[in-house]
Amino acid sequence: MQILDGKIVSQAVKDALKIKTEALKNSGKKTPHLAAILIGNNGASETYVASKVKSCEEVGFKSSFIRLPDTVNESDLVAAIEQLNKDEDIDGILVQLPLPKQISEAKIINVINPDKDVDGFHPMSVGKMVQGLPTFIPATPYGILLMLQHYNIETKGKHAVVIGRSNIVGRPMSILLSRNTYPGNCTVTICHSHTQQLKEICLQADIIVAALGIPGFLKAEMVKENAVVIDVGITRVADETKKSGFAIKGDVDFINVAPKSSYITPVPGGVGLMTIAALLINTYNACEQKSL
Secondary structure (H helix, E strand, C coil): EECHCCCCCCCCHHHHHHHHHHHHHHHCCCCCCEEEEECCCHHHHHHHHHHHHHHHHHHCCCEEEEEECCCCCHHHHHHHHHHHHCCCCCCCCEEEECCCCCCCHHHHHHHCCCCHCCCCHHHHHHHHHHHHCCCCCCHHHHHHHHHHHCCCCCCCCCEEEEECCCCCHHHHHHHHCCCCCCCCCCEEEEECCCCCCHHHHHHHEEEEECCCCCCCCHHHHCCCCCEEEEEEEEEEEEEECCCCCCEECCCEEEEHHHEEEEEECCCCHHHHHHHHHHHHHHHHHHHHHCCC
């Protein structure tokens, strides 16, 4: 069993981006600039956005952080995004999800300029991804691909099972793993809450991507020997033994699944770090496109 270490892979991505960003600056070109909008005071979202801002500093990007109250109305949020759309210095825009109930997530995603959609959620980005055209790939699935690539994990001809069908992870992941490229060329089964005989399906999988948001859902008896297990889950669970009062848990029962796996991602320290690394690549590419 080998750990797929998000710290190592994300640092390699950031080191490479830092060199490329310095080269941009030295040649007199603009510095990549990421703008993040955070609504309300969700603890997990705050931690995540802070990590994104810090990562921008590490690689030499500029970053802007806009905080809005959870009582903000939809029109004010739209106005804030449109202002960023018009700002020529902003290369990438991300609106941290989830959003308050009074705001339509679909509408907000549509408002973001597709050329600045570094989260890869805009319908135009998704459509291009489905057709295999150059575009921004959603950051979490992209981060998983980068990790598979870094560890040279074979995907061609493998059976991949994706548990979860969200537009952010499950659906794009299933499409990306089926592409005629590397990583890809998998036979993909996508599972969800209505899937029957889920255990039997998982036991056929060479690669399992668990992305349903239920801590410890994937048990050892659902995983065949030497499977590659990717844990996308990141849920705060109350834990009085922790100073923070909570522990971060993944969707995989790590202690029992790890011994059966050939490769497995930890939580924390796995996919979450890769999501940020992929977001930085998307932002760099958005900036570079402007100078072509």
